[in-house]
Amino acid sequence: MRLKKKQGFANAMFFNTITIIVLTVSLLGYLWITNEYQRFNRESERLRKEYIATQQGIIRSEVNRQIDYINYMRQTTEQVLMKNIRSRTNEAYSIAMNLYEKHKDTKSSEEIKRIITEALRPVRFNDGRGYFFIDTLEGDVVLYPILPESEGKNLLGLQDEEGNYALRDEIDLVKRQKEGYITGYWIKPDSQKSHAYKKITFVKEFEPYKWYLGTGEYVDDVEQDIKRDILGMISTVRFGPKNDSYIFVGDIFGVELANGVYPEYVGQNLWDMTDDRGVKVIQEQIKVVKENPEGGILTHYWKSPNSDGIFEKMTFVRAVPEWGWVLGSGISVEEFDRAIANMRKQMEQDVMHTVKNIIMLLAVVLLVAFAATSYMLDKARKSMDLFMRFLTDASKHFVEIDIQKVHYDEFKGLAESANAMLLQRKRVEEQISAINEELECRIHERTKELEELNQNLESKVSKRTQELNRLLMIDSLTQIYNRKYMFERLDKEIKRISGSNKKLCIIMLDIDHFKSVNDNFGHQCGDSVIAEIAKAIKGSIRDIDIAGRYGGEEFIVILPDTDIGRGFAVAERIRQKVMELKFCEISLSVTISGGIVEHSSEKPEELVNKADEKLYQAKNAGRNNIQR
Numbered sequence: 001m002r003l004k005k006k007q008g009f010a011n012a013m014f015f016n017t018i019t020i021i022v023l024t025v026s027l028l029g030y031l032w033i034t035n036e037y038q039r040f041n042r043e044s045e046r047l048r049k050e051y052i053a054t055q056q057g058i059i060r061s062e063v064n065r066q067i068d069y070i071n072y073m074r075q076t077t078e079q080v081l082m083k084n085i086r087s088r089t090n091e092a093y094s095i096a097m098n099l100y101e102k103h104k105d106t107k108s109s110e111e112i113k114r115i116i117t118e119a120l121r122p123v124r125f126n127d128g129r130g131y132f133f134i135d136t137l138e139g140d141v142v143l144y145p146i147l148p149e150s151e152g153k154n155l156l157g158l159q160d161e162e163g164n165y166a167l168r169d170e171i172d173l174v175k176r177q178k179e180g181y182i183t184g185y186w187i188k189p190d191s192q193k194s195h196a197y198k199k200i201t202f203v204k205e206f207e208p209y210k211w212y213l214g215t216g217e218y219v220d221d222v223e224q225d226i227k228r229d230i231l232g233m234i235s236t237v238r239f240g241p242k243n244d245s246y247i248f249v250g251d252i253f254g255v256e257l258a259n260g261v262y263p264e265y266v267g268q269n270l271w272d273m274t275d276d277r278g279v280k281v282i283q284e285q286i287k288v289v290k291e292n293p294e295g296g297i298l299t300h301y302w303k304s305p306n307s308d309g310i311f312e313k314m315t316f317v318r319a320v321p322e323w324g325w326v327l328g329s330g331i332s333v334e335e336f337d338r339a340i341a342n343m344r345k346q347m348e349q350d351v352m353h354t355v356k357n358i359i360m361l362l363a364v365v366l367l368v369a370f371a372a373t374s375y376m377l378d379k380a381r382k383s384m385d386l387f388m389r390f391l392t393d394a395s396k397h398f399v400e401i402d403i404q405k406v407h408y409d410e411f412k413g414l415a416e417s418a419n420a421m422l423l424q425r426k427r428v429e430e431q432i433s434a435i436n437e438e439l440e441c442r443i444h445e446r447t448k449e450l451e452e453l454n455q456n457l458e459s460k461v462s463k464r465t466q467e468l469n470r471l472l473m474i475d476s477l478t479q480i481y482n483r484k485y486m487f488e489r490l491d492k493e494i495k496r497i498s499g500s501n502k503k504l505c506i507i508m509l510d511i512d513h514f515k516s517v518n519d520n521f522g523h524q525c526g527d528s529v530i531a532e533i534a535k536a537i538k539g540s541i542r543d544i545d546i547a548g549r550y551g552g553e554e555f556i557v558i559l560p561d562t563d564i565g566r567g568f569a570v571a572e573r574i575r576q577k578v579m580e581l582k583f584c585e586i587s588l589s590v591t592i593s594g595g596i597v598e599h600s601s602e603k604p605e606e607l608v609n610k611a612d613e614k615l616y617q618a619k620n621a622g623r624n625n626i627q628r
Contacts, residue, residue: 021365029358033351040344048333052314054484055240055331056297057605058551059316061612062239063295063327066247068616070320070327073226078200081222082181084126085202088215089179092120092132093204100208113209117143120213129221134206134213137174139167142211146189160184161196170203174212179204188218227323234327235260247329254282257325275300276310289319289326477527478534481548486556489546490604493560497599504560504599505567508611509537509574511553512591512623525584526553533578533592540574554615556608564598564628571596571626579624591624 073080096116103112120132120143134143139156158166162185173180182203185196201216231249235258239245249258254271270282281300288296295318304311317328473485481489490506497504511517511533518526530553537547537555546558557574559567571594578592595614599607617627 018366022362025358025362025365029355033355036351044344050484052331052333056314056316058240059245059329059331060295061609062237062245063247063316063318063329064609065616066234066237066327067318067320068613070230070323070325072620073230074223074320074322077223077226078219080226081200081217081219082202084222085130085200085215085217086181088125088130088132089202089204089213092123092213092215093206095119096206096213097208104208109209113142121145126217126221127225130215130217132213132215134211135167135170137171137205137210137212139171143213160186170201170212170214174203174205184216186218188220231258234258235263240331245329245331247327250282250285250326252286252319252324252326254286276303277301285315285317285326285328289317292318293321294318475534475549478531478549480534480538480555481546483548483550483556486546486548486550486558487604487608489548490558490607493558494599494602494604494607496560502561503563504558505562505564505596506559506599506607506611507557507567507571507574507594507596507626508550508608508615509555509557509571509592509594510615510619512593512619514553514590517588517590521584521586521588525588529583529588529590532581532583533590536577536581537574540577541570545570556611564596567596567598568626568628575624575626593618593623594626596626596628 096119099116099119100112103115107115117134120134122145123132124130131145132143133141133145135141135155139154141150141153141155144150155167156165160166164184166182166184170182173182180203182201184199184201186199187194188197198219199216200219201214203212203214205212234247234249237247237260244261246259246261248256248262248265250256250270254269256265256268256270259265272280273282274280277300279300281298284298284300288298295316298315298317300313300315301310302313303309311332313330313332315328315330317326319326473481475482493504496502511529514526514529517529530549534547534549534555537557541547541557541559544560545562546560548556548558550556557570559570562570575592575594578590582589593615595611595616595618597607597610597614602610614627618625621627
């Protein structure tokens with residue numbers, strides 16, 4: 001009966017221990033796996049939002065950049081035209097004067113006039129539209145290549161479509177100031193439209209024969225040339241992490257005008273083109289730009305070229321209403337979603353690997369627990385038998401309890417053993433106390449070792465975590481902060497000064513003509529230029545200021561507690577310092593342009609866009625300057 005009870009107690013202890021171990025390990029494993037999946041889902045959703053926001057900012061910035069250039073070229077059309085016809089007229093004047101000086105002493109005036117007119121007659125430029133004319137100050141036509149039958153006639157009575165006397169105005173201008181511009185309105189000879197087009201003419205006096213010569217150009221023709229050049233340029237634009245993003249241009253009637261990636265669409269009317277969900281894409285884009293002058297974002301769904309699935313594409317579009325154009329660019333989140341899916345598969349593999357390790361660990365723990373429990377129970381049984389024998393032997397020599405006062409026969413033997421045990425109690429207690437002191441000393445030493453080991457592990461983990469965090473926010477080429485960190489830091493700075501009178505400025509900087517550095521000296525030299533300029537920027541600002549690489553050859557500097565005046569001085573100091581740098585062991589020097597703005601109530605993206613606009617103004621103002 002006793003053996004049976006001991007065996008039951010041992011089995012209970014064994015199975016209870018194993019059950020607790022299994023439940024504990026299983027619960028901890030379940031909590032760890034659940035936490036890992038939840039953390040991954042939160043992180044992937046956050047990364048997706050950040051990715052979309054960043055990519056939207058990139059395509060918005062690139063489209064706005066092209067529209068800024070278009071507006072600049074559109075606004076300077078007449079300036080380009082006037083510069084061109086003045087230059088052409090001066091060329092003709094130089095030819096005529098050289099011929100006159102060459103022959104004035106050997107040929108008659110009539111011969112020299114004929115030589116000059118025949119030299120200028122065949123000259124054509126501007127895709128064959130341009131030519132030179134010569135008239136006398138009395139209104140006689142000397143040279144008019146496109147209508148030679150008018151030569152020798154007096155056209156003082158010639159009027160344009162608005163009633164202006166063309167030759168009279170030209171003659172008056174030449175007599176007053178020797179040269180200048182005249183504006184007229186004429187029906188173009190090759191035009192199918194009957195309305196008058198604006199034409200600007202430059203005339204210059206030719207003193208030897210009381211002539212004046214010149215040339216003219218229709219504003220509409222120059223504008224069409226500019227449009228063609230811009231569309232060609234836009235077709236070559238590539239950007240993005242893999243340089244595969246592009247810009248498309250269409251008109252408000254749905255005709256595709258430029259598309260560098262899908263040239264087969266150019267010239268086609270895509271008005272009724274639909275995405276995979278039946279949405280008419282072009283019509284939606286035109287609707288958005290009409291309702292939002294600053295542009296807007298649309299989302300469409302297309303069949304994936306790499307699979308049977310559907311991918312989501314976001315497009316930013318903005319109009320150039322003066323030309324009836326719509327510019328846009330898009331981003332696809334398909335690749336990002338694939339990356340997240342691959343990360344999930346990798347995480348699941350890691351989890352399964354960890355589960356296997358947990359199972360192996362559990363098996364090892366169970367084996368150890370089984371061996372330890374069996375060992376302890378066996379030792380306990382042996383100790384009890386030994387103790388009972390010891391008590392029995394000791395009870396034969398000492399009697400302390402009055403057995404007559406003890407009831408029940410079952411307790412008499414126990415009382416006799418207890419009396420014997422009292423005699424040895426003090427000695428045993430002293431031995432136990434000594435053993436306890438030794439055990440406590442050993443436990444203390446072991447605990448101290450474990451604490452030191454734990455501190456070392458925590459220190460290493462902390463250092464590794466700090467290094468990883470630094471790598472996540474530092475640009476590898478320049479060793480200054482990257483774009484993501486700069487936006488996070490700018491958001492913190494704006495929140496910090498919110499509701500106070502503190503100032504905050506940001507500077508956007510861009511290396512002038514950087515493409516020529518890469519083209520002429522190679523990308524390794526270009527990287528060296530970017531890295532050295534980043535070092536110069538870092539060395540030109542305070543410790544509390546923050547410098548980062550915005551992307552490519554652009555930099556951004558955050559100036560906390562700084563107004564626009566002091567910020568402008570910092571930007572100028574950076575610009576001057578960059579001018580003094582020499583690169584690539586060939587005394588190569590570069591310049592930078594910049595824009596600086598002071599925060600008022602803008603969000604980070606809005607403040608950066610304002611600084612970017614100032615940067616464009618600096619570029620348009622001739623580069624190597626700071627605009628505020």
